[in-house]
Amino acid sequence: MTESPDRLPPAPEHVLEVEHLSVRFGRLAVVRDLSFALRAGSALAVIGPNGSGKTVLFRALVGAIPYEGTVRWARGTRIGYVPQKLDLERDLPITGGDLLRARTRLGRATRADLPRTLTRAGLSADVLNRPIGTLSGGQFQRLLIAFALLDDPTVLLLDEPTAGVDDPGQERLNETVRRLQVEQGVTVLLISHDLSVVFRYATNVLCLARDQTCFGTPREVLTPEILAQVYGAPVQFHVHDGPVA
Amino acid sequence: MTALSPSALALSGSMAVAAGLLGCFALMRRMTLAADALSHVALPGIGLALLLRLHPLAGALGALLGGAIVVWALESRTRLGTEAVIGVVFSAALAVGALLTTGEELMDALFGAPGTLSRWELVTGLAGAAAVIAFVLAARDRLIVSLVSREIAITAGIRVKRLNLYYLLAFAVTIGLGLRYLGVLLMGSLAIIPAAAARRLARNLNEMLLISATVALFSTVTGAWLAERFHRESGPLIVVVAAACFLLTTLRSPRA
Numbered sequence: 001m002t003e004s005p006d007r008l009p010p011a012p013e014h015v016l017e018v019e020h021l022s023v024r025f026g027r028l029a030v031v032r033d034l035s036f037a038l039r040a041g042s043a044l045a046v047i048g049p050n051g052s053g054k055t056v057l058f059r060a061l062v063g064a065i066p067y068e069g070t071v072r073w074a075r076g077t078r079i080g081y082v083p084q085k086l087d088l089e090r091d092l093p094i095t096g097g098d099l100l101r102a103r104t105r106l107g108r109a110t111r112a113d114l115p116r117t118l119t120r121a122g123l124s125a126d127v128l129n130r131p132i133g134t135l136s137g138g139q140f141q142r143l144l145i146a147f148a149l150l151d152d153p154t155v156l157l158l159d160e161p162t163a164g165v166d167d168p169g170q171e172r173l174n175e176t177v178r179r180l181q182v183e184q185g186v187t188v189l190l191i192s193h194d195l196s197v198v199f200r201y202a203t204n205v206l207c208l209a210r211d212q213t214c215f216g217t218p219r220e221v222l223t224p225e226i227l228a229q230v231y232g233a234p235v236q237f238h239v240h241d242g243p244v245a
Numbered sequence: 246m247t248a249l250s251p252s253a254l255a256l257s258g259s260m261a262v263a264a265g266l267l268g269c270f271a272l273m274r275r276m277t278l279a280a281d282a283l284s285h286v287a288l289p290g291i292g293l294a295l296l297l298r299l300h301p302l303a304g305a306l307g308a309l310l311g312g313a314i315v316v317w318a319l320e321s322r323t324r325l326g327t328e329a330v331i332g333v334v335f336s337a338a339l340a341v342g343a344l345l346t347t348g349e350e351l352m353d354a355l356f357g358a359p360g361t362l363s364r365w366e367l368v369t370g371l372a373g374a375a376a377v378i379a380f381v382l383a384a385r386d387r388l389i390v391s392l393v394s395r396e397i398a399i400t401a402g403i404r405v406k407r408l409n410l411y412y413l414l415a416f417a418v419t420i421g422l423g424l425r426y427l428g429v430l431l432m433g434s435l436a437i438i439p440a441a442a443a444r445r446l447a448r449n450l451n452e453m454l455l456i457s458a459t460v461a462l463f464s465t466v467t468g469a470w471l472a473e474r475f476h477r478e479s480g481p482l483i484v485v486v487a488a489a490c491f492l493l494t495t496l497r498s499p500r501a
């Protein structure tokens with residue numbers, strides 16, 4: 001019996017290899033023939049206009065939807081996934097503590113890890129007792145980040161993690177993710193509309209658009225010409241002062 | 246053996262606790278309609294079992310487990326339209342069942358009739374209820390995470406599709422256990438009403454599970470007692486007591 005290509009490990013230097021990945025919903029191809037590879041410890045920013053398949057790509061990468069092509073993760077990869085805003089009912093009687101404690105029981109973390117993880121995600125302990133439906137968008141997003149961090153992930157997939165988070169919160173989240181990448185070698189895949197953040201933090205950029213894709217370093221990809229092609233209109237972004245990755 | 250004998254109470258009580266616990270997740274997963282419709286599929290099973298001179302509950306359980314697999318298969322395909330297909334399939338099942346079952350048998354199947362309880366039924370029923378309760382307690386973490394987000398659940402190593410199948414099979418077993426007391430039409434409500442009452446009062450998952458199981462147990466025992474006392478059918482009385490409990494919770498202002 002031959003082993004499925006998805007089960008073969010990627011090249012030793014790669015944490016992820018994607019080859020000829022396509023995702024279709026009925027006759028509509030949302031992701032078309034996409035190939036790229038990521039080194040361990042890199043930070044990939046996925047950019048593109050709404051509807052270009054960024055979230056669909058993430059869902060395919062974690063195996064939540066069927067796809068064609070191959071997706072190979074390095075052995076021992078632990079993925080932390082932070083989805084876009086979720087549609088939860090407000091009166092769901094599940095507290096932040098219910099969710100995080102469930103994660104500790106399912107994985108390698110213990111309850112003793114909770115306080116430190118909350119701090120890293122920029123949350124106070126009172127979210128443990130609050131129903132998740134009553135948390136603000138930003139608090140819930142940080143709770144999902146805490147959930148992802150609890151299992152000590154080697155790869156983080158973040159789907160617009162700072163959407164709905166206030167400016168200081170965004171800064172703190174970006175710093176947390178940056179520290180995980182630099183200090184602990186966590187590979188980060190980030191969907192973002194904030195091109196200045198992408199320019200500052202990403203080591204690679206993958207752009208998805210209806211009729212083309214591109215992959216390269218921020219300096220290669222974030223040019224006015226390519227951005228205009230990707231977004232179908234001229235795009236300007238401001239690069240904050242600070243080190244450029 | 247009456248409906249209030251210790252063994253009958255043990256069976257109906259454990260069935261109620263199982264229904265109360267599973268109902269919490271049915272409510273949170275927004276599948277109350279599917280769960281209720283699933284209970285209707287028991288009727289053609291009962292009809293067929295009577296035709297073939299088998300035990301009606303065996304026919305019901307077979308049909309329910311088959312129905313659970315149909316719901317599961319529909320769920321894992323397109324989400325759009327699943328509710329509609331479930332509505333069509335299970336309403337049709339109710340109609341076919343009504344054709345196969347007649348007269349008094351039909352009324353018993355629709356609304357429940359405690360009747361006499363054999364030792365075999367008691368042992369099987371208690372084992373079934375224990376298995377369902379054990380499943381909910383063992384799978385609660387996986388159920389919570391998967392209801393918050395399917396993708397997060399998958400990355401946390403949860404086999405979501407398999408979990409959904411187990412959940413639906415547990416639901417089918419619970420409905421099968423409760424048919425004797427509540428019948429095809431009312432059994433779904435013993436899973437839904439206590440959970441709805443619990444959701445209004447609970448501040449966290451443990452409270453919801455505890456309140457729901459307690460309301461289901463209280464309704465079942467009180468309903469059985471009222472049925473004995475006033476010589477009425479137990480099924481409708483159990484549901485009336487549960488509905489009264491729910492109404493009481495509406496007196497409390499919604500949680501902030």
